[in-house]
Amino acid sequence: MKSGYTMTPEDSILQSVTKTGTACYVFVCALLVLTGEFLYAWYIQLTNGLVVTGMRSIYNAPNYMGPYIAGGSPWGIYITNFIFWIGISHAGIAISASVRLMDLKKYKVVARMAEVLTLVALPMAGLSIVFDQGRPDRIINLLVYGRFQSPMLWDLTAITTYFMGTIVYLYLSLRGDIDELARKLPNREWFYKRLAMNYQGTESEKERHNQTLWWLALAIVPIMVTVHSVVSFVFGLMIARSAWYSTIFAIYFVVGAIVSGVAAVYSLAWIFRWLYKWESLITDEVLKGISWALRNVLIIYIYLWIAEELTTRYMGSSADLRVSDYLWFGPYAPIFWTLAIVGFGIPAIILLKPIFGKRHFNPALTFAASIILNVALWVKRFTIVVPSLLNPPLYQTGVYIPTPTEISIMLGTFWLATLLYIAFIKLFPIIDLDVVKG
Amino acid sequence: MVNKRTAAVLVVGFLVLISGLSLWVLGDQTDSVVSLPLASTGVLWAPFLWVCGIIVLLSAAFANILHVKHYFLWLVSLVVGYLVIFGIIIVVTGILIP
Numbered sequence: 001m002k003s004g005y006t007m008t009p010e011d012s013i014l015q016s017v018t019k020t021g022t023a024c025y026v027f028v029c030a031l032l033v034l035t036g037e038f039l040y041a042w043y044i045q046l047t048n049g050l051v052v053t054g055m056r057s058i059y060n061a062p063n064y065m066g067p068y069i070a071g072g073s074p075w076g077i078y079i080t081n082f083i084f085w086i087g088i089s090h091a092g093i094a095i096s097a098s099v100r101l102m103d104l105k106k107y108k109v110v111a112r113m114a115e116v117l118t119l120v121a122l123p124m125a126g127l128s129i130v131f132d133q134g135r136p137d138r139i140i141n142l143l144v145y146g147r148f149q150s151p152m153l154w155d156l157t158a159i160t161t162y163f164m165g166t167i168v169y170l171y172l173s174l175r176g177d178i179d180e181l182a183r184k185l186p187n188r189e190w191f192y193k194r195l196a197m198n199y200q201g202t203e204s205e206k207e208r209h210n211q212t213l214w215w216l217a218l219a220i221v222p223i224m225v226t227v228h229s230v231v232s233f234v235f236g237l238m239i240a241r242s243a244w245y246s247t248i249f250a251i252y253f254v255v256g257a258i259v260s261g262v263a264a265v266y267s268l269a270w271i272f273r274w275l276y277k278w279e280s281l282i283t284d285e286v287l288k289g290i291s292w293a294l295r296n297v298l299i300i301y302i303y304l305w306i307a308e309e310l311t312t313r314y315m316g317s318s319a320d321l322r323v324s325d326y327l328w329f330g331p332y333a334p335i336f337w338t339l340a341i342v343g344f345g346i347p348a349i350i351l352l353k354p355i356f357g358k359r360h361f362n363p364a365l366t367f368a369a370s371i372i373l374n375v376a377l378w379v380k381r382f383t384i385v386v387p388s389l390l391n392p393p394l395y396q397t398g399v400y401i402p403t404p405t406e407i408s409i410m411l412g413t414f415w416l417a418t419l420l421y422i423a424f425i426k427l428f429p430i431i432d433l434d435v436v437k438g
Numbered sequence: 439m440v441n442k443r444t445a446a447v448l449v450v451g452f453l454v455l456i457s458g459l460s461l462w463v464l465g466d467q468t469d470s471v472v473s474l475p476l477a478s479t480g481v482l483w484a485p486f487l488w489v490c491g492i493i494v495l496l497s498a499a500f501a502n503i504l505h506v507k508h509y510f511l512w513l514v515s516l517v518v519g520y521l522v523i524f525g526i527i528i529v530v531t532g533i534l535i536p
Contacts, residue, residue, distance in 0.1 A: 046534040130527055137532035140524050146485035148462055153485060161492045164516060168499050171512075197508040205503075212499050 038412025091261020343376025
């Protein structure tokens with residue numbers, strides 16, 4: 001930058017589109033290599049079948065008395081990943097819709113980051129299901145023969161609705177900025193002009209956009225709640241599996257999703273602020289507001305978790321207690337207690353600290369808490385999915401160890417999501433230009 | 439205030455959605471074909487019909503904003519794009535799965 005040149009707020013926002021440093025190229029190249037490794041792992045799985053994963057319906061385990069049949073886990077890290085990505089997608093439009101519906105102008109600065117997060121996360125959730133299928137080449141059967149009694153079809157319907165709603169919502173909120181970009185970046189004018197689809201930018205047109213977005217936001221909030229409730233029904237309606245059949249599951253999943261989504265938006269806001277020196281745009285006040293929301297939903301989530309554990313420990317069925325014992329005192333105890341203390345306890349303390357005084361809010365520390373929370377929520381979903389399957393009522397306890405192939409495929413969704421997010425910020429501003437226009 | 443064009447799209451979307459659900463219910467043979475759960479619907483593609491209904495309903499947001507030509511371009515892109523995702527998965531995995 002030339003000395004003496006002061007960057008306008010608009011230019012500052014457009015840095016993410018117009019400037020690409022060496023570090024970004026290196027990062028993208030690394031992601032491409034990792035994506036290549038993921039695609040190879042998926043190729044291995046497709047050509048050899050799900051036998052290359054650690055997932056099994058039953059598990060033939062020899063012991064000193066000869067071979068015996070134990071429970072395996074037919075669902076593993078792919079389904080965990082599916083729930084995780086659906087959760088991440090939650091906050092995206094939820095935050096954006098809340099900003100619009102409740103007129104929270106201060107948070108408009110993070111609205112688009114959140115919307116894009118939803119757009120990127122939902123396909124990753126869908127992909128996780130595709131990975132879990134033995135014959136993904138038959139996926140079209142869902143649209144041809146789908147049974148309405150199956151929560152799988154409810155999932156497809158709810159996720160499709162949410163995804164399409166997100167695309168429409170994002171386009172409408174972005175259209176004005178696309179038109180602006182057509183004027184500001186002449187070398188890409190052909191692309192933006194076509195995408196803006198004859199946007200005039202008149203006051204009446206802006207008014208129509210705002211009205212439509214308000215109604216769309218109103219429609220999207222219940223859709224968002226539906227999506228994660230439906231995900232929970234895949235588990236909560238299954239009486240044959242221990243520790244799943246529960247009335248609390250829908251709200252438990254929805255609140256968990258909001259925690260992971262809000263944590264992800266905080267992480268993104270902090271990263272963008274740090275990368276582009278956007279302290280004047282994403283102020284401490286904004287970060288603090290998001291962290292307050294995160295703290296409140298986290299407390300509700302911990303409360304629901306305790307209520308669920310207490311009910312099982314106090315008067316659970318023997319099958320439920322078997323799963324609970326497996327988690328509390330069995331092979332999964334190190335995971336369970338680390339999750340409770342490090343995964344949720346420490347972030348809760350960090351997030352509760354600012355209650356005792358303004359000076360206690362530390363954006364960087366809260367960023368660490370948001371990252372820990374998302375890792376913890378991934379593991380939490382794992383402890384919901386796998387232990388119940390490993391302890392089936394008819395067999396002895398089994399074993400599930402994800403294979404390197406499986407882990408590579410699961411991680412692939414993270415590389416892909418990051419690549420897609422970077423592609424978006426290289427094409428469109430990640431902060432609504434209206435924020436600086438007033 | 440919802441204008442006429444938006445209202446018309448909302449009605450069409452709702453009708454398509456209801457048609458998909460109704461066809462599925464009418465063709466449902468769950469009681470008679472319990473042993474063949476995948477063949478429980480007598481009307482094929484009924485789920486896709488209600489998915490289309492949902493897409494049309496959501497695209498009502500564009501109806502009062504975009505030019506008619508652009509509106510249909512978006513609508514077709516959403517439906518075709520949705521099917522293309524399935525198509526890519528089926529073709530790629532179909533080639534690789536022995």
